[in-house]
Amino acid sequence: MSNFKVLVSNPTVPDSALTLLKNNGCNVIQVEKETRENILNNVRGVDAVFWASDVKLDLEVINAAGPQLKAIGLMAAGYNHVDIEELRKRRIRVANTPKVLNDAVADIAVLLTLAAPRRLREARLSIENGEWMPNDSEWMCGQDITNSTVGIIGFGQIGQTIAKRLKGFDLKQLLYTGHKEKKEGIELGAKFVSLNTLIEESDFIIVVAPLTTETKHMCNEEFFSKMKKTAVFINVGRGEVVDQPALINALKKRTIFAAGLDVMTPEPIPSNHELLTLSNAVVIPHLGTATNETRQSMANLAAKNILRCLAGEEMLTPVV
Numbered sequence: 483m484s485n486f487k488v489l490v491s492n493p494t495v496p497d498s499a500l501t502l503l504k505n506n507g508c509n510v511i512q513v514e515k516e517t518r519e520n521i522l523n524n525v526r527g528v529d530a531v532f533w534a535s536d537v538k539l540d541l542e543v544i545n546a547a548g549p550q551l552k553a554i555g556l557m558a559a560g561y562n563h564v565d566i567e568e569l570r571k572r573r574i575r576v577a578n579t580p581k582v583l584n585d586a587v588a589d590i591a592v593l594l595t596l597a598a599p600r601r602l603r604e605a606r607l608s609i610e611n612g613e614w615m616p617n618d619s620e621w622m623c624g625q626d627i628t629n630s631t632v633g634i635i636g637f638g639q640i641g642q643t644i645a646k647r648l649k650g651f652d653l654k655q656l657l658y659t660g661h662k663e664k665k666e667g668i669e670l671g672a673k674f675v676s677l678n679t680l681i682e683e684s685d686f687i688i689v690v691a692p693l694t695t696e697t698k699h700m701c702n703e704e705f706f707s708k709m710k711k712t713a714v715f716i717n718v719g720r721g722e723v724v725d726q727p728a729l730i731n732a733l734k735k736r737t738i739f740a741a742g743l744d745v746m747t748p749e750p751i752p753s754n755h756e757l758l759t760l761s762n763a764v765v766i767p768h769l770g771t772a773t774n775e776t777r778q779s780m781a782n783l784a785a786k787n788i789l790r791c792l793a794g795e796e797m798l799t800p801v802v
């Protein structure tokens with residue numbers, strides 16, 4: 483393969499992926515700091531971009547790269563930060579990294595589905611504040627997952643992997659919603675219902691849906707007002723699917739029991755943000771894919787997608 487130039491948008495990409503690109507004849511340019519400015523300053527003239535970054539991949543970046551740009555290898559499953567339509571128009575190929583992250587993200591969803599109802603943050607803080615009350619039998623009691631109804635919004639591969647794991651918790655019922663009923667739902671014993679039914683009947687609502695114009699702020703004041711007072715809200719998808727002030731309000735007024743969030747708005751969230759002060763919110767910093775093995779698999783897949791495109795072959799996991 484001739485000497486293609488590939489820009490890597492992040493200085494912390496696993497070495498294995500960089501080696502893969504270099505061993506296959508690519509001239510790798512890696513930014514020293516993951517900023518928009520750095521990316522724009524280095525993107526001119528590249529054949530491909532290895533995009534491991536939440537920076538918007540928009541018209542400005544595409545134009546700055548120039549007409550020789552052929553391939554975008556995203557090191558992420560979600561691509562709401564990428565101008566897919568513009569790339570499609572220009573016949574620039576784009577691939578993401580689905581599948582390899584299903585297990586890690588599903589694990590984080592299960593972690594939050596246990597941590598939020600059992601009041602993990604509040605419980606830990608009580609020890610630090612000297613408020614452990616061993617003689618109060620009602621102290622720090624939470625909600626059971628056993629025999630509960632769990633509703634999953636977004637029953638793609640990650641949603642289905644979560645469902646598989648949750649089957650081990652002896653649920654009363656597993657519900658899901660989305661565009662259509664899926665055969666995997668039948669296999670997993672999950673029932674396809676309307677969004678409304680899912681909101682009203684679930685003891686746990688787990689959001690895994692991608693961010694689109696349709697899902698933006700789908701979880702709003704009306705959504706939270708329909709949830710059971712004892713219900714727990716989990717989000718491992720994208721922060722903007724939630725109207726966050728409406729969620730904060732529901733948590734403060736305790737019209738829902740708790741929330742477990744791996745994603746929020748903005749990211750990173752300021753350390754003095756109101757969301758972080760709520761005792762019934764377990765908030766973690768977008769760790770869904772954060773295991774060494776998963777990040778390595780994502781990086782390698784992104785590199786292979788780029789190499790295949792530059793070699794004139796189909797990408798392994800194309801979006802466009």
Ligand SMILES: O=CC(=O)O
Pocket residue numbers: 557558559560561583770771
């Ligand atoms: O959020 C993580 C991803 O989209 O890969």
